[in-house]
Structure formats: structure tokens, C-alpha cells
Amino acid sequence: MVSRRAVIASAVGVSAVTALAACAPQAEVQPGATESEAPAQNASAAVEVCKTTDIPVGSGKKFDVSGTPILITHPSQDVFRAFSAVCTHAGFVMSNVSNSEIVCDNHGAVYNADDGSVIKGPAQRALGKITVEVQGDAVLVSF
């Protein structure tokens, strides 16, 4: 049996948590700026990973950026993409990219090197996308 005192203490606890959540700091927006113009929190600077000439059209390469394995692919002329190199099936770190496909050498999953979608299982989920940009001849990522 729950005592009346326990019910009241529980209700007070829930109210206190609700009040604290309402007081949590919000992202700072400068006066006159819309929320989308506010500086992004946790955004990191772009990091140069390689040169455009390092990756022929249709291929890709694995890089480690701050300890994170990523794949830079070049699926068509002037188009570069970046994905997590970790296979979504069982976590194997992939490096095999050819013919605009990313192949997991562990169990044979195949991903599209343009959008990271699964072409062939056993993987069921697409690769995580990473923001990539080209500045001059440099390929940069940010995440």
C-alpha cells in the first residue's frame, strides 16, 4: 500500500523536474536574427581530408578523421560524397570502393557510393552521410 505521504512526495518530485526542464538554457539568438540565422551549436570546422585528384571517378578511399573512419567517394564527375565507413550490418570498417559501389568485405553487403543506400544485403540500413565540400582542389568534411 502506498502512503499518502509517498504520493505527495512523488507529485512534488515530478513538479520540480518539470520546473527545472522549463528553466533549461536555450540556444542564444541575437536580437533581430531568426533562429535559423543563429550560430549552430556543436558545429565543427571543416577538415581537409584529401585532394580531388586523389580519388578517381567511380572510386573512393577510406580515411580516419579524428579517429572516425570515413569514406570519400567520387561517384561521378565533380561529385564527391562522404559516409561513415562502418558497415551498418555488423560494424566492419570498409575500404573497398569501385564502380561507384562500396563493398563490405566482411559479409558482402554493397552500398551505392552516391547516396549510401543498400544495394545488396545483409546490411539493411544506409550508411551515415557526412557533410562534404570541395574548395579548389581540396575535399573537406565536417561533422
Ligand code: FES
Ligand atoms: S559487416 Fe558488412 S556485411 Fe556484415
